[in-house]
Amino acid sequence: MSDAALVLFSGGQDSTTCLAWALDRFDRVETVGFDYGQRHRVELDCRDALRAGLGAINLAWKTRLGDDHTVSLAALGEVSNTALTRDVAIAMTDGGLPNTFVPGRNIIFLAFAAALAYRRGAARIVGGMCETDYSGYPDCRDDTIKALQVALNLGMDRRFVLETPLMWIDKAQTWELAAALGGPALVDLIVEKTHTCYLGDRGARHEWGYGCGECPACRLRAEGWRRWRRSPQ
Numbered sequence: 282m283s284d285a286a287l288v289l290f291s292g293g294q295d296s297t298t299c300l301a302w303a304l305d306r307f308d309r310v311e312t313v314g315f316d317y318g319q320r321h322r323v324e325l326d327c328r329d330a331l332r333a334g335l336g337a338i339n340l341a342w343k344t345r346l347g348d349d350h351t352v353s354l355a356a357l358g359e360v361s362n363t364a365l366t367r368d369v370a371i372a373m374t375d376g377g378l379p380n381t382f383v384p385g386r387n388i389i390f391l392a393f394a395a396a397l398a399y400r401r402g403a404a405r406i407v408g409g410m411c412e413t414d415y416s417g418y419p420d421c422r423d424d425t426i427k428a429l430q431v432a433l434n435l436g437m438d439r440r441f442v443l444e445t446p447l448m449w450i451d452k453a454q455t456w457e458l459a460a461a462l463g464g465p466a467l468v469d470l471i472v473e474k475t476h477t478c479y480l481g482d483r484g485a486r487h488e489w490g491y492g493c494g495e496c497p498a499c500r501l502r503a504e505g506w507r508r509w510r511r512s513p514q
């Protein structure tokens with residue numbers, strides 16, 4: 282198995298922490314971002330600055346960081362009707378899921394990531410899916426990811442390992458992981474350059490970063506920051 286990894290890298294807090302995690306342990310690390318017609322492309326626009334910032338924090342990371350890929354998945358935006366791809370307010374649906382859920386998103390992302398990893402010779406595919414602090418998205422569940430790993434390996438006759446370093450930690454522990462990997466420099470980079478807000482708002486700078494402060498993604502990020510800052514360090 283090659284010691285190369287492909288990281289699903291959106292430019293948010295979680296995927297940036299995952300990228301640092303991968304750079305810390307694998308010899309060659311490439312990144313992939315998906316453009317599926319998100320209403321707000323701010324996250325994707327953050328990616329170059331974050332990659333450069335990670336390289337500036339640690340020389341070994343800079344050496345290991347390989348190509349960046351962007352994949353257009355406009356078809357996903359066309360078939361889905363969610364608050365991330367349509368101009369509608371964020372709300373809970375009758376099914377008990379927030380309408381920020383894009384059905385099939387992680388399944389499609391991981392299938393395309395695996396096809397890219399196949400071509401690039403990377404055996405590890407790293408994603409920020411998390412079951413602990415999540416919004417109830419069924420495609421973030423550990424069982425979903427494990428089932429996909431089996432399906433992708435059978436379907437492509439490979440031995441991919443789907444790595445999800447955030448699966449069992451909460452948002453406070455995600456900040457803690459960033460601090461452990463890259464110290465205050467990485468925490469600062471995530472605060473300043475990553476984007477999480479569902480509304481694409483970068484008007485206000487909070488201690489945890491930029492965002493509206495009110496949407497579910499901002500609230501989760503802010504709450505995790507407060508719990509992390511309160512915990513003994």
Ligand code: ZN
Nearest residue numbers: 478493496499
């Ligand atoms: Zn927000």
